[in-house]
Amino acid sequence: MKSAAVPRSAPAFTPRALACALSYCFIVAPAASQNQPHQGAELPAVVITGARFPAPAAESPIGATVISAEQIRRAGVLDVNSAIRKIGGVYGRQSLDGSPDFGLDLRGFGANSGQNLVILVDGVRMNENELSGAILASIPVDTVERIEITRGGSSVLYGEGATGGVINVITKRGAGAGAGAGQASGYHGSLSLERGRFDQHDARARVAYGQGPLSFDLAAAHQGTDNYRANNAFRQKSISGGFQWAAEGTRLGMRLDSARQDMRLPGSLTEQQFIDNPRQSLTPNDHGSTDIDRVTAFAEHRIGSLELAAELAHREREVRAAYGLLFESAYRSRQTQFSPRLRHSARVDGLHNEFVAGVDLVRWQRDTSFGSSASQDSKALYLRDELRFAQLSNARLAVGARHERFEKDEANAMLGVPAGAQSQNGWSLEGSIDVAPSLTLHAKAGRSYRIPNADENGYRSSGALLDVQTSRDLELGVRAGSDARSVTARVFRHRLHNEIFFDPTLSGGWGANTNLDPTRRQGVELEGQLSLGQAWRLSGQWQHVEAQFTAGPNAGREMVLVPKNVVSTRLAWTPAAPHSAELGAQWVGSQRYGNDFTNTCGARIPSYATVDARYAYRVGAWEAAVSGLNLGDRQYYSNAFGCRSGIYPSDGRQLKLSLRYQF
Template sequence: MTQYQFHPRRKAGKPAAIRAAVSFTLSALAAWGYTPAHAQTRGNAAADGTLAPVVVSASRFPNDPAFPPIAATVITAEQIREAGIDNANEAIRKLGGVYGRQSSAGPNDFPLDLRGFGTNGDLNMVVLVDGVRISENELTTPLLSSIPIETIERIEIVRGGSSVLYGSGATGGTIQIITKRPQANAGHGSVVAEVGTDGQRAGRAFVARGWDNMSIDASYAKAHNDNWRDNTKSNQENFSTTVQWFASDWRFGLRANIARADYGLAGGLSLAQFNANPRQAKTPLDYGSYDNDSITAFLERRFGAFDVAAELSHREKIARANYVSTATTLQTNVRNTQFSPRIRHVLEAGRIKNELIAGIDLAEWNLNTVASYGNSDAAQRSKAFYLRDEIEFDKNARIAAGVRREIFTQSSASSVYGMNSGVNAWDLQASYALVPSLRAFAKTGQSYRLATADENGFNGLPTGQILKPQVSHDLEIGATWGSADRQLTAKWFRHRVRDEIYYDPTGGAFGFGANSNLDPTKHQGVELEGKLRVTEAVTVSATYQHVEAKFTEGVNAGKELALVPRNMLSTRVNWKSGNQSADAGIRWVDSQRYGSDFSNTCAARIPSYTTLDARYAIRVNAWEFALTGTNLAGRDYYSQAFSCQGSIYPENGRAVKFTARYDF
């Protein structure tokens, strides 16, 4: 990570595009005779008019939900609602047990870390919405908070190397957001209003309508928050709409997403400043914003034993920042286009089912930066081919193997580099049910990550050179025991990484640090995930991760990587009885090295912390009223600090909000 990392945002103008899109969608719904319906199921169109749930992340095609990806974590829409969560990033952290640290910019997009990759955790995982990659090729966090929470059907988290199917950055795993699809010949919707402490105000609306072979949905959300810390006030406005045409053997659709946000940039505090007043801002006048728009066309078609699918997606992002503290201004313009056609052949012969998948991923990405300190540009082109085969024996055993080859070009006229290269990925997976209640599994393979344009632009290498691709050799062994009401999953994992891409504060020609290919490293640990239905009304769940991230060779051999807590534990209790429900969670995070402490010489560590959140809700006919609290103990703590006892970004203090929801 670069310590000069900017947060290119601006004060957003009035989003006329959002108002126009909302007006068009609602007018279309009214013209087509929208009538509400209360009970809905969602998924692919079925012969009886209902829509069955599907799992898509295992093979990039819809699959049998009873046979999900190996050791996947699934977060449902019901769990999200009952926990009082209003954005996908928070759901992944609290309900999925994924570690996240306070963002230094942006309203709700905490950088996430699946397997101990520290400050580059979110660059070592791939985030997708309905199969379309939203992970940024910039040095920024995926905009999960821009996904309307009311549209999410579920979130699938698959930990471990996944580069065969999803390419660069999937060493830590993948996070797949699956959105809702309306029922044929019916409609439904919801309206939500929220108000809370620290100036919280938010409103959301979602509406969907389906006909015999067509559906349309739309969602709109607007939120304002003064936030706990000074100069972290934020405003967000998001709109999305999807139009689909479908039949029993095909589906085609168009999806548009518009996101706007502006917010303050409070800066990092020294330890003395944090202890004196963690709510203060180091940079009280800095601010930024983003405009992020995307449109996607998607297609699925079945021809007997063959399925074909494709997504064509285009994203444009304008981001600006004004650093009054340093008299610096910045604007970046990003354009990204992806095309991902693929084909699947399924052959069933007796007790054996064979699934063969072949696909192509094409991507083109361009960045232009205009800044007070100089202009720059960058471009990346990539084309990849992958092949994956999975054999299922009597719905009891699975063996899968896959390979991927990606060719890419990275270039910049301003930084004077241009490089063509290629990288490979492969994996081998197997699972077997020793008894009906116990399934063992194992995964091994090779995954990779390419350096971003920002990383290549400040790498400390001679002019014209860029960072090498990061390559990881992955291994995972585990087992799942139990049933839907009582289940425990245990995993041991190891990632041996060569040329890990990381900001090295000791690198660079003049001692100011630089993005570098590190000496060999190892990320190794265990993960436990369990849930238990104690009674008909009470369910308990927990996740635990222990990870050791260390150098294995070089001058720092045996020393810990920075910003990686060795232990994390999350527990939740959910109670539901009649028209009432309650949900509470405790999260503990171990101490960790400060961001600059590569030599492990800083006398102090970032302290461990524990947080508590809870929610109570009551339903009255079509209404639901809820009271939600986060960090209820009011603890002052931090998880993001880039220098030894300095550059600290405090986490939010206690917050309480009241929510009213109406379903129709």
């Protein structure tokens, strides 16, 4: 076996140099390229989700990024999480359980990134009231119509935990009336098989039917892999189905999703163990499983200029884990959400006013094998009003506010977790204006918040409930160009008070969850895309984040597990059929180890770069493809919770072959 080495230092280029080069390509490239037709270019999205209602692409949320189903298919990704990372350029950390659900991080929130990011599926929250991330692997990727990524504070519309941003996964509506653009009536669907290194295998099938106002779809998938490390096998079976009736301004439907996951848990390594053999495991008996069942009913109705909509969703999750031969744990959680809302639109002399009001009611409960029986109820009311001035350089101005109340309870008094209520207010002010043809400026300001979850309150540093985390959010941005050639730049700042975090220096070195001294996230985001002639398309993202304490004994010190720079780029080749290919690369800068609050560890998690590629050949309804991840077989890690220890190695080179039939 090839001996591993500690990842080398950063490549010779710097992120700023690459960003400047990308900007030059996107803006200064010859005008002839812009005027040439691009055969493989994506058509602008017809419908997106603005203010929690469907809206034309021209009225998309300010600063949003949209990933289409065609982009997902062309990139050959097998799960939603991979699509968000590879196509959307979102930074992700290797999962600890072998699943494809990497920890997603918008704007540098480190180990708590999952609690500062709201993930939705068809408008329903996937976040849990515990220290675990949303499980996207349970969503069959073939059912996804698009993924919308909105960076920055979004608590007005989406509630607590939306300081980093929001990711909304929209599933396909089937065929027939009310279906997405380009979906014909009758039967259609797909079958696909994939096989790869480390006993990786994937089988997926989807069928949809629509005729008149009624449509339905059904999808099933089975995937598995032994993964790169020993004792890290992962298996999943999932099924998803739904139906809807849509006619004359009304849409009613229901969707059911179910998944069963089994995984082996390889545990962490020290730096020396990683150097000796990054594939080894010192926990050969650790394993776990997760069962997820979710049902969602939805309704929409239009009465003139008034639109009414609502979702009623229930989710159950059961998690079991065994660590060694002596310790086992299990818990079962249930969450029910009801979200009715309305939108009123009016147009007068070139002025368009959109008023949105809604209520979010969520009930969460969890029972554990170690005696905990926790619950949380939340009730929220939000209002948002947006003005669009078509005759004034297409200017937009929106203001919104939200009030949310949480009631927490722990039935087991022996655990010493007090019951209590916490209320919070959020607000936002947004605006944009076209200062010139193909040049738009935007600005956003607001207040977002996060509530401590059951796990954080269960192992805290003080006797009372942890305080609510709040953030003052500010963003300025510019977008220049067209669909063929564009660049978007944003500068942002989040000033956090009472940030909720696990401080490893508390409780005599055992650590505890606490409210930190004031902290700040600020930086720059750059996105661009460029059509190169008729067959080539280049896209890229750069995120630069400075995360540090601004007061207290650690003032000026860096936050842990936050890379200052993440650079992603993709080059797509889509000539006349039957060929297509994609090449992608990502570079992640160095970061502080997970317990290095004082910045005194003599080392940092090293920077690393990875490359992936895919080539596909299509004949009629058939497509065969070969793809590879981490083609350089780079030995690296993105999770390390101690100084030179607590390391979870990332995957080595992965090669795969796939076959797909679409009808």
